[in-house]
Amino acid sequence: MKVKSILQLLASDDELSRLKGIEEVQREPREVFVEVLVDLLQHDPSQIVREAALETLKCYPSSFLVPRLVPLLESDDIFVRNAAVTVLSAHFEAPLKELARLVNHPNKHVRKLALDALFQTRNPLAVDIIARGLQDPDVNNVIAAVEYLGKMEGFRFADAINDILERAEDPFLMCTCLEALARIGNRNSIAVVQRKFANPRDINCFVLFSYLRFLSEKGDLSFLPQIEAIFEEQGNIAGKELIDVLKGLISRHRKDFSDEDVQRVKTLLKKLLVSALPSSNRYELLVLLAEMGGEDVEKLLLAHLSHPNFFAKLGAIEGLAKLRTPGGIEKLREFAAREENQELREIAAEILRDLGAPLPAGGS
Amino acid sequence: MSKKILIVDDSEVTRNFHAYILRSAGFKVLSAQDGAEALELLYLEGDIDLILTDLNMPNMDGLSLIRRIRGSQEFSHIPIIIVTTLDEAKDKEKGFEAGANYYITKPAQPAYLLESIGMFLGGNR
Amino acid sequence: MEFGLREFVELRKLIYAKSGIHLGDEKVYFLKRRVEKRMEKLGIEDPEEYLSYLRFFDRQGRELQELIEEVAVNETYFFREFPQLQAFAEHCLPDVLERKKKGLLNTRLRLLSAGCSTGEEAYTLAIILREMVEGVDSLLAKIVAVDIDRKALDRALLGIYDTRSIRDVPRVYLERYFDNLGNGTYRVKNTLRDLVTFKQVNLADRDEVLSLGISSFDFIFCRNVLIYFSDEIRRKVVENFYLMLQPGGYIFLGHSESLSRISTAFALRRMGGYLVYQKPENADASSPLREAGVQ
Numbered sequence: 001m002k003v004k005s006i007l008q009l010l011a012s013d014d015e016l017s018r019l020k021g022i023e024e025v026q027r028e029p030r031e032v033f034v035e036v037l038v039d040l041l042q043h044d045p046s047q048i049v050r051e052a053a054l055e056t057l058k059c060y061p062s063s064f065l066v067p068r069l070v071p072l073l074e075s076d077d078i079f080v081r082n083a084a085v086t087v088l089s090a091h092f093e094a095p096l097k098e099l100a101r102l103v104n105h106p107n108k109h110v111r112k113l114a115l116d117a118l119f120q121t122r123n124p125l126a127v128d129i130i131a132r133g134l135q136d137p138d139v140n141n142v143i144a145a146v147e148y149l150g151k152m153e154g155f156r157f158a159d160a161i162n163d164i165l166e167r168a169e170d171p172f173l174m175c176t177c178l179e180a181l182a183r184i185g186n187r188n189s190i191a192v193v194q195r196k197f198a199n200p201r202d203i204n205c206f207v208l209f210s211y212l213r214f215l216s217e218k219g220d221l222s223f224l225p226q227i228e229a230i231f232e233e234q235g236n237i238a239g240k241e242l243i244d245v246l247k248g249l250i251s252r253h254r255k256d257f258s259d260e261d262v263q264r265v266k267t268l269l270k271k272l273l274v275s276a277l278p279s280s281n282r283y284e285l286l287v288l289l290a291e292m293g294g295e296d297v298e299k300l301l302l303a304h305l306s307h308p309n310f311f312a313k314l315g316a317i318e319g320l321a322k323l324r325t326p327g328g329i330e331k332l333r334e335f336a337a338r339e340e341n342q343e344l345r346e347i348a349a350e351i352l353r354d355l356g357a358p359l360p361a362g363g364s
Numbered sequence: 365m366s367k368k369i370l371i372v373d374d375s376e377v378t379r380n381f382h383a384y385i386l387r388s389a390g391f392k393v394l395s396a397q398d399g400a401e402a403l404e405l406l407y408l409e410g411d412i413d414l415i416l417t418d419l420n421m422p423n424m425d426g427l428s429l430i431r432r433i434r435g436s437q438e439f440s441h442i443p444i445i446i447v448t449t450l451d452e453a454k455d456k457e458k459g460f461e462a463g464a465n466y467y468i469t470k471p472a473q474p475a476y477l478l479e480s481i482g483m484f485l486g487g488n489r
Numbered sequence: 490m491e492f493g494l495r496e497f498v499e500l501r502k503l504i505y506a507k508s509g510i511h512l513g514d515e516k517v518y519f520l521k522r523r524v525e526k527r528m529e530k531l532g533i534e535d536p537e538e539y540l541s542y543l544r545f546f547d548r549q550g551r552e553l554q555e556l557i558e559e560v561a562v563n564e565t566y567f568f569r570e571f572p573q574l575q576a577f578a579e580h581c582l583p584d585v586l587e588r589k590k591k592g593l594l595n596t597r598l599r600l601l602s603a604g605c606s607t608g609e610e611a612y613t614l615a616i617i618l619r620e621m622v623e624g625v626d627s628l629l630a631k632i633v634a635v636d637i638d639r640k641a642l643d644r645a646l647l648g649i650y651d652t653r654s655i656r657d658v659p660r661v662y663l664e665r666y667f668d669n670l671g672n673g674t675y676r677v678k679n680t681l682r683d684l685v686t687f688k689q690v691n692l693a694d695r696d697e698v699l700s701l702g703i704s705s706f707d708f709i710f711c712r713n714v715l716i717y718f719s720d721e722i723r724r725k726v727v728e729n730f731y732l733m734l735q736p737g738g739y740i741f742l743g744h745s746e747s748l749s750r751i752s753t754a755f756a757l758r759r760m761g762g763y764l765v766y767q768k769p770e771n772a773d774a775s776s777p778l779r780e781a782g783v784q
Contacts, residue, residue: 016703016732023695047754048731055724078425086422112449140449140470147377172471176377206474209384237388244495251491280514284494314518347518400749407757407764424753438759
């Protein structure tokens with residue numbers, strides 16, 4: 001279609017024609033249409049047309065768009081600002097140079113949008129540029145940079161974030177650092193966290209959850225006393241997070257557990273099991289207990305096979321499968337034959353098959 | 365019955381942080397990563413008591429979200445508090461014009477956040 | 490690391506973001522099995538690795554799409570997702586009929602069953618119309634049922650179904666609208682056939698789709714179909730639906746699918762306790778923003 005005809009469609013009064021015009025532009029995205037698309041993005045009264053314009057702008061190489069879009073980052077219209085970020089970050093080979101320049105912009109809000117755009121590109125090359133945000137004078141931008149570095153696995157910046165955590169007073173900043181370090185933290189991070197949060201009682205309750213997130217990914221056995229203390233004080237609100245912590249500990253350090261450690265962890269798991277938690281957590285606890293093993297655990301799992309709750313039974317099934325005791329397997333076969341809930345019966349049967357202990361034909 | 369609060373923000377750490385604060389005060393918390401998801405949660409749940417929302421978000425920004433809520437039949441009465449990095453007077457004006465009840469700039473101090481919520485929900489839980 | 494609740498929650502978010510499908514908590518084992526299947530195909534042992542793969546290496550979203558298709562339940566049968574159909578029958582349908590009476594909409598009643606496959610949904614809608622709409626014939630009511638699959642359409646035209654398909658049909662309707670062919674199969678009666686037109690259409694082809702009618706449908710059903718499309722096509726299809734709907738027309742997706750992930754041009758309503766999407770009543774001249782009293 002000729003350029004003139006397309007422009008006519010784009011200027012038309014009815015939605016359908018404008019959308020048709022946009023579709024034509026998509027077929028052959030030419031520079032001449034950028035201006036109109038940006039205009040539609042900003043001013044078209046129809047949301048569906050604005051969305052189509054936004055999608056179409058993504059079809060252009062960023063070199064066409066940068067001059068037109070960067071000014072939009074300072075637009076008064078919030079939708080337009082966010083649209084500009086979306087389009088700028090749509091390409092893997094995004095305008096990184098341009099965005100890097102904007103990370104030093106005098107306006108802190110523009111700096112923030114630049115960081116957002118860099119993050120949204122998901123381009124590993126953006127990581128180094130985002131890291132400049134760690135020195136931003138505005139704490140919100142530092143927080144954004146820390147969050148994004150964690151998410152993008154910017155491991156080489158762990159120490160920079162360790163330093164920020166060490167000096168941080170603002171609880172939001174502390175939380176952000178902890179959550180990022182949960183992803184990319186190193187040995188120094190463990191030391192910093194041990195130092196800064198030595199006494200569980202002193203941990204600001206809002207920071208507690210992030211602290212536990214860090215522990216669930218990076219914690220080692222040296223944190224066991226703190227974990228126990230936290231359970232005593234705040235087990236009722238941090239139950240879910242404590243489960244994750246124990247799960248992480250078990251999966252990373254199981255072979256380092258002394259007999260005493262095993263007992264301590266089992267005790268915690270059992271206490272959590274009887275505390276008031278959503279039932280999906282019960283499932284996890286039972287499976288974790290199975291990891292720890294022991295006759296007492298087998299007894300517990302067997303008892304849970306007849307629990308009224310779906311997740312409890314599910315945990316019991318998986319737990320017993322893990323333990324692989326002859327008694328447990330026998331009970332599983334009974335369960336697969338007699339259980340009321342069809343889904344659970346099928347799961348049990350499947351598990352038995354995997355264990356090489358299928359039901360006799362005609363069962364289930 | 366605990367009051368239910370919907371947190372809307374594209375930053376995960378922000379959602380988490382605000383959720384921690386609210387949960388520790390006994391509120392039930394739901395979160396959404398942008399206005400579009402927030403609207404759906406609002407309609408799905410049907411019984412949200414208050415909304416905390418950021419402004420800069422992809423898909424549907426905070427102001428659009430607020431306008432839609434205020435224009436709806438079912439949910440126009442819900443108290444909405446904006447929590448954002450945008451701290452200029454013109455942003456606040458726009459926020460209130462769109463229909464927000466209150467405006468907080470980030471980083472939100474936990475006590476202040478809870479106090480502000482308390483203004484609209486009275487003595488929760 | 491073992492696949493636990495945390496991995497489930499992470500994956501659930503990724504799946505939701507891409508396909509709009511929401512997996513409830515009780516699907517944890519269900520998802521775990523499917524992930525394990527995918528991991529085996531890819532030769533990955535650790536769920537964390539699989540998550541990393543999805544986040545950083547799966548640039549085209551192909552693996553995520555594979556996972557989504559594993560997760561999507563695509564069985565079709567009569568009266569599937571009953572509560573949603575109830576909301577449609579008891580709230581949305583009366584709403585539209587009321588507006589037609591007031592002369593606010595064109596007088597014909599038109600429904601679209603998009604991705605109708607072997608026709609169960611289309612005939613289900615026909616039953617609802619027969620039951621709920623007085624004088625349905627005088628409204629020149631029509632259910633347009635489309636699919637790209639010729640074979641499926643042929644079976645739909647045949648209108649013969651087995652006990653699995655009709656298992657959720659209320660007894661009364663079974664007797665009223667089906668002929669029992671004896672060997673465990675049932676055939677739909679003409680009273681249903683008369684309301685339905687089947688057509689082979691590619692939903693991604695704008696011209697084909699719009700030839701069915703612009704701004705002329707009151708209801709579009711597209712349940713558990715969009716998830717199989719790429720992001721780009723999905724958006725185009727939804728755009729087409731928008732254009733085909735009358736202002737105030739309703740669109741129904743599968744109950745765990747989200748339309749807002751694809752487009753925010755639709756208004757949300759809560760009808761009969763159900764979340765439904767509606768083309769804004771004063772669309773064409775305006776946007777949802779204007780509807781909210783802002784310009």
